Amino acid sequence: MTKDVEMAARNVASGEAYYLPRPHHGSDVDDDGKQRRTGTVWTASAHIITAVIGSGVLSLAWATAQLGWVVGPVTLMLFAVITYYTSGLLADCYRTGDPVNGKRNYTYMDAVASYLGRWQVWSCGLFQYVNLVGTAIGYTITASISAAAIHKANCFHKNGHTADCDVYDTMYMVVFGIVQIFFSQLPNFSDLSWLSILAAIMSLSYSTIAVGLSLARTISGPTGKTTLTGVEVGGDVTSAQKIWLAFQALGDIAFAYSYSMILIEIQDTVKSPPAENKTMKKATLLGVSTTTAFYMLCGCLGYAAFGNAAPGNMLTGFGFYEPYWLIDFANLCIVVHLVGAYQVFCQPIFAAVETRAAKIWPNADFITREHPVITGKRCRFSVNIFRLSWRTAFVIFSTALSIVMPFFNDILGFLGAVGFWPLTVYYPVEMYIRQRQIQKYTSRWVALQTLSLLCFLVSLAAAVASIEGVSESLKHYVPFKTKS
Template sequence: MNTITFTQTLIMAENQQPQVIEKNLELDDDGRPRRTGNVWTATTHIITVVVGAGVLALAWAMAQLGWIAGIASILIFASISVFTYSLVADCYRYPDPVLGKRNYTYMQAVKVYLGGTMHVICGLILYGKLAGITVGYTITSATSLAAINKVICVHNKGPDADCRSSYNPYMIGFGTLQLFLSQIPNFHKLTWISTVAAITSFGYVFIAIGLCLSILLPGQGAHTSITGTKIGPELSAADKVWRVCSSMGNIALASTYATVIYDIMDTLRSDPPESKQMKRANIIGVSTMTMIFLLCSCLGYAAFGDQTPGNIFAAFYEPYWIVALGDAFIIIHMIGAYQVMGQPFFRVVEMGANIMWPNSNFINKDYLVKVCGVTINLNLFRLIWRTIFVILATILAMAMPFFNQVLSLLGAIGFGPLVVFFPIQMHIAQRQIKALSLRWCALQSLNCLCMLVSLAAIVASVHEISQNIHKYKIFAYKQ
């Protein structure tokens, strides 16, 4: 299948507008049901999206960077996000940011502002990241399931007992569940799972904060440093550099919601302009997110110092039921989050297949099947391809079950292009900023700097993953 043809035909399908025969107060200017969202609903969406499993790795990132670089990195990444997401908000409509035609997806905005080649590149990065995140979520869920088993084991048998367990059974179990959930045609049928996932994400974050405070308040915190983990017999200078770069990827992952920004904007009412509302929501949401990030990272590092684990929950065993509850919240969140990220990827592949082979019964025909009195809408292509995808994602997770490094890689892949490069290039095209002007040079300098940081984080994450795979036997990782 020709990639450019595929993406071009896909964007044509996305651009199709419903016809409006007569004026209807219940319809918006594009003929779709009237949007009712506002600044506060958009803020809620932003916070819900960014408060995820990546938060649990921030304490480890802080331990590698130290107090000065760690806090500065979180604040800098947040500031860049506020700035570039404001640029993205202005590009929601084309060509005029207030009266222009809506762009319903990030890819669509890139298409109209930057052309077909950038559209293809954006699609590859965007959907590649969505697919990769499902691998990361499988690892996160297995880590939490194994942690629950370990916490209960240590509580019953004591700290000296061998409570290690393989991640493989947990990954297979999680993957099996996702096999069934992934057959649901679209995420609109999974709203209740998404709502529960959002609630549990706040649950485990605040449990982690509370557990760290339970160590710090009695004065039992560990020794910390303004430069982070110390170079010594257990940590070479080279490994320190790799960890610092990987930490940047962890922070980048926690700071991004670029994949859903236009989905959020498409819920906003038109008055005041969507871009104005989104900019306010962006400032409020990212500020709230930054406070939560600083709490998790600073308290975790203060509690455990150089020994801060990759997943902050891995450092706690008592009270075992609270720790287990926090890990259970993570698992519930991952079940819903997997589908939130997976369904758009499923959709784009199936829409592309439908456009390329419109007369194929294998791809387009649905069959009604009754199972235990319940009617199921079965599509053979959806059944086979989604099953293969979930199996492959599970196998990849089993092959490299390394929580921090995989999260760092995913964050690094998305931050430079999606959060910085495309927003800046669209802004330059929209405002017709002259090349080599002062503003153009400043924007491109920021672009180059962030791309270099992303590239360093990608290289470091790949290096860490390769080192771990070399150190541990593939498919036999225990913790």
């Protein structure tokens, strides 16, 4: 059992942070007795980019097509501004009280417990972990689609464009799950820095390729029809479908910016001085700015290239023909990126379950005992039987759900709707109000509550639209038999 788990077990599950006086200069531990944190603006930015630029970027051309040239780009910018602003509020809540010497909140739920009380921890946990589990499912679906696209591109290149190259996604979901079983045995978040940096490079690579292919298609053609208001009622969809698709597009955009549920966990890897909230705000600005630039390019250029017929997965819309090697590379980058992103989102789930179990059964060898496997000076690795068995079971569970409901856009829209308002807006706003002791009905209080209410309405509409989309997709899908 690692020191991190031992200390976290005393408090995380109960919503309390473990705190010790700041050690003397030169100590190898931080003020809470844990091993000294080494994260920087760059490593935190890598975690953010890894978390934010995920499968959501692939749906932005489709989302822009539903909203049109005016509402689409404006919505992307609004979500970026809201995410950056509320992330700053959340970063200030990493420590309770004094932002430099106050006691640490190791997780999002710790922060909620410190500022809002334990009764809200349960609702926060429900939203957070449902979203994290859903993200694992969404990433499994996306990775399998990209892996299948590689197979189809190579098949068409070898056998001709008229060949039957359809393939079952299920096989690739199973392979992705097996890979995740191995990576899930990394003990904690701090061990993922190298994986996040690699994943961030991959995400920028395939986003750049998508932008380049969209630009090339926009210049050389053929391009699809675009309008100021997006897909047209009567020509493309019915009026009812237009409304449902527009709301679902909002959910997709919300999902594309979703990372607040792991912000505190990322911040807990950052060293100090300077104060962790200052470092995190710089990392958030860098991460959100970078991702927004790519999002605008992917959304707008993708819409320009495909028009109102933009596909749900942007890269699959370029066909599987030529240059097939570039399509292969882009999809390979997606798969590699999602291997890392899956772990970034799942590590908080793993930590929550393991710290809770360690608190309930502190003397159980099955839960607490570490079995050394690699004992070198530079590389050490141990196996914990409980960690091995429960994390493997989680990966199998998420993979099975992915196989049952492999609906890319609908799942992304629902996840974005479920996670955006409560985790990105509501809790950060409420904690900020409590932290700064903002009085009710003052102009600042009204402005913050208005922001929260508007985001709630958007999330509610997107959730309903996505559920409707899933129900429609289920009518035409047969598990293990439908090909992509």
